[in-house]
Amino acid sequence: MSETGGPLAHQFADLAQQREASTLGMWTFLVTEVMFFGGLFAGYAVYRHAFPAEFMAGSRTLDVLLGSVNTVVLICSSLTVVLAVHCAQLGQTRAVNAWIVATMVLGAAFLAIKLVEYGHKWHENLVPGPGFLFEGANETPARLFFGFYFVMTGMHAVHMVVGIGLWAWVLARSMRGLVTPEHHSHVEIVGLYWHFVDIVWIFLFPLLYLLGAHE
Amino acid sequence: MSSRAEEHAVPLRVYVVVWLGLLVLTGATVACAQVDMGVLGTPIALAIAGLKGALVVLYFMHVRWSGALVWVFAGAGLVWLVILIGFTLSDYLTRDWVPVYG
Numbered sequence: 001m002s003e004t005g006g007p008l009a010h011q012f013a014d015l016a017q018q019r020e021a022s023t024l025g026m027w028t029f030l031v032t033e034v035m036f037f038g039g040l041f042a043g044y045a046v047y048r049h050a051f052p053a054e055f056m057a058g059s060r061t062l063d064v065l066l067g068s069v070n071t072v073v074l075i076c077s078s079l080t081v082v083l084a085v086h087c088a089q090l091g092q093t094r095a096v097n098a099w100i101v102a103t104m105v106l107g108a109a110f111l112a113i114k115l116v117e118y119g120h121k122w123h124e125n126l127v128p129g130p131g132f133l134f135e136g137a138n139e140t141p142a143r144l145f146f147g148f149y150f151v152m153t154g155m156h157a158v159h160m161v162v163g164i165g166l167w168a169w170v171l172a173r174s175m176r177g178l179v180t181p182e183h184h185s186h187v188e189i190v191g192l193y194w195h196f197v198d199i200v201w202i203f204l205f206p207l208l209y210l211l212g213a214h215e
Numbered sequence: 216m217s218s219r220a221e222e223h224a225v226p227l228r229v230y231v232v233v234w235l236g237l238l239v240l241t242g243a244t245v246a247c248a249q250v251d252m253g254v255l256g257t258p259i260a261l262a263i264a265g266l267k268g269a270l271v272v273l274y275f276m277h278v279r280w281s282g283a284l285v286w287v288f289a290g291a292g293l294v295w296l297v298i299l300i301g302f303t304l305s306d307y308l309t310r311d312w313v314p315v316y317g
Contacts, residue, residue: 001291024288028248038296042303049307064245071241079234082225089224163300187279195276199268206260210248 007183019185026189030196033159037200044148044207051141056144058134059211061126063117067209070113074198077106081191088174088184096179097185100171105192106165112158121146149208150158156204160195166190223280233274240267 012018048055084099118127125133126146134142170186173179179187244263253261273279278289 020282020284024284027285027292031288031295034292034296035299038299042300045300045304046307049304063232064248066243068241071240075234075241077239078271078275082230082282083227085225086224086230118225171263192276195271200272202267202271203261203264206244206248206264210227 005204007178009181015182019183019188022185022189023192030192035195037152037155040152041207043153047141047148048207048211051144054138054141055145056212057136057203058126058142058149059208061121061124062209063147064118064209066113066117067205069076069112071201071205073106073110073113073199077103077110078195078198085184085187085191088179088187089181092178093097093177093179094095094137096174096184097171100167100174100187104164104167104171106166107160111160111164114153118150121150127134132197146164153172156197157198161202163190163194163197166193170197217286225274227279229274233258233270236270237267 005020008015009018012021066209080099080102084096084103087093087095087099121127125131127150128143128147132143132146133138134146167190170179170190216251239264246261247259247263248256272289276289
């Protein structure tokens, strides 16, 4: 990615080929991420099948309203991302910057809400560890649910933090005039990463939060 | 063999419609969760989530307008995920089908 001689790196024939390579590169990484989170989902599926009552009891302690709000926040952040790409295609740098900032703000809002939720769980003694206390169900399988909850949403949150950092980098490039209609791959591929993290949450939310909501 | 689809600006209203669809489906999944649907509860929740994920992949991630190679890469992820979860569950969900003697 040489910026001294313009946006085209020497190993590519033209910008279109460079763009294709960037896109496929990010998709390759996302496929590894699918397998990473897939392993966590597979483990969750096995233990939920083994301990349905305890998992439902654990799920009922989660705040469906906060989870729903977070789902909406991420869906809106995916919209701001595609709007940033759209404006990059049209060369509207100020709009690109505004939509990137909006995405980062929404991402930060998601993390703030998650922090509040984690705080609640800490005070309710539902964080697996020496202080864990669960009444009304077998404690060990219930602890398993919360183990999955914290690891899956925690890894998701780590991905969100990385995503926000990536957007800060893309924003810095944009503010230096490096985002143009001819070359805005950075916005597109960080966008692909962000949409993927959104999709992970789209599956996490119903599986973790909505198990026992009807009771 | 290339995925050098001509980059074309997607009309904004497509994005807005997809966004609204995602919000509606979110409401639907929360609403469905309030009703005890017995053994259908999880498949329905997964179907709604799958639909939301498909909308994000096809429209927000532009796969719908991308070349064949992007479809292959994205599809590969889905294939391996299905193998991972499918074969794992084919073991655990059938554990009590065959009695273990002794």
